[in-house]
Amino acid sequence: MIALMLRILVWFLYNKVGLNLMPGLFSVMGYSWSHGSGIRLPGTFLDGFLLSYSLSKIRDNRLKHRRIYPYLICAGISLYYVYYVFNSRSQILCFLLVIMLSFAFVNNRIFSSLAKVLLLVLCCFFIAKIYLHTDFLQSVLNFYDPGTQVRFLGFDFYQSDWLNHKILGFGIVSDGNIFHTWYNSWIYYLSDLGIVNTLFQFGYVGLIILFSPFIFSFFIGLKNNRSLNGYFLMLSSFYTILSSIFFQNVYDSPRILIVPFILALMQLSMKDDKNNEERHFYNRV
Template sequence: MKIRYVDFYKFTIYILVFLNLGFLDFVRNYNSKIQLLTAVIAIMLLCLYFVQPQKINIADKWILLYICMLFILTIIEIIRLKNDVYAIVSISNGINLTKNYIFVLLFFPIYEILNSDEETKENFIKGIVILGFFALVLRFGGWFIYNYLGYNLVPGYFDVMGYNWTRNGNVRIGGTFLDGFVFIYLSLHLLKSRDLKDVSKYIFCLVFMVIYAYFTYGSRSQLLCYICTFAILYVVKGENIKTGVLNLVLILGGLIVILYTTSTVQNFLATFSVDDNMYGAGTLVRINGQKLYQQQWLESSKLLGFGITEDGNYIGLTKYYLSDLGILRNLYQYGIIGFIICIIPFIDGIITSIFGILKKNSYSVFLLGLVMYTIMTSIASQNVYDYSRIMILPFLLAFIGLVFRENKLRRIS
């Protein structure tokens, strides 16, 4: 039996997603090796894509331009490492710190999969969601057993951020690059389901993700992004957007009044203040880090930034993490030019999804949710360009390409 290119792509992407979700990391952290392997396989898949006959046309040329510009920017920044004014890292280390940008090349095989027959596409998306969800289940189980039963069954997960990364007295475990993808998929299926059994299933899964974000990950920003993303999906998913907006306002208004009277909202919002007893110190470090890195950027090159550097850097006796700055990290490191390049997928994705929603094209709402979630989390401290999350970028690009192609086909027809 002849194996289709798209079937080989599908199998390979599953393997890469499985590895990057950390299913093999529970005993020992293999992040660095898996990322290198992913980069090598991404290049190999690109070579296979070039020789593949009868490829699906990529209608959205902005994606191709973005990929080319991203690699040109990376090469320029690596060359600049010869000048210690911009970054005190070696060329080899600079390449190692940016190797994950190669992951965007996975756009090409994923795009082929999403533009294949409907059954292949649906099964592929569902398979990715299942992998993403059970990765969280595995992490939650290991987190619960360690923090509440005292047995460390997943030391590899705790090694990523260390045992001092705590909140509410518990050692935390981070989420995955697929959290938003899974959340949006489940939310949309919940909103369109009519069967009580299916509704219960999706509600259970979504509640689990909220619990994971708040307790296991200890991420207030991700919890807020979940809420905002669900609100967006609720509005645009309905047949009548005006009615959806009105219902949403009424529901949120009622919830705010109820929560406000119990002081829950005030207590939660207070955790973002530098005066908060539990979270204030961390918030203050982020604010100071933002000011210090901003100053370094202004003193180096506004157009190209201060260049490639390690995530954590000591300034005085305090270690400040670039990853805490979210998407601002890209502005400070790569300057105005680099920042504009990095936000091209966001702009392209919003425009493409809105046109798709107006034309009632499939996956347009999913794309809008994915773009908005990625923007919101990147503005917070979960930048999509961080090494642990950039794997979602080729999926985002592929969905932009899919919806853009559908929009163009609609115009032609």
């Protein structure tokens, strides 16, 4: 949270005041990395983890109402950062779907059922939008937007090579390639493909090996969602899977540090589940 607030301050001073307090933060993605008029700043690898933790604490029945407000503020700051400072459409979408998933497990049965149905529909719709490479999709995503157009060009380029190496992929390659659009010449990065990056480089085998822990951890969290650790694990795993699908692969260098956090949380959740089973057993006895 301190890191996000510091980045918000640096971003505000640069874009609104013209003071470049920490040039190293802006030089990572370049001073031309923007949507609209403001130069954007990427977040940290803990952004989704922080939002998931805040939502799990808000849902924790052991907290009194007045103790929930700090976590509401944390969630609000996280949303502010991803919307204004990072300004990433895929990140915003991931945050909204994680919040929707948290709504699906509230105590109100009607509200929970509606949230689950809406979440399922949204997930299917957006995943289809990404992977169904059709003219309809191009029109929906504004194909003539340079950022969207270069993504399609990059996808076609890497996919043509992958088609001959589906099982094990075409191997590790350089990240950036230059593509020419109607607007400008762009360097498109293989890492921008998200989970498809893993599929193209390591094939079906690599995709299964690398992402099975997150699928496994999500279902462990789903099974133990009544506990704090289980609910936290479910949300954070869901976010990690979604963000990897939406062009932000968890195994890219800026985000890979979240992997041991999720694996450790999975161990805690499994331990909680084992303790609960033992407790129920002794109660029956």
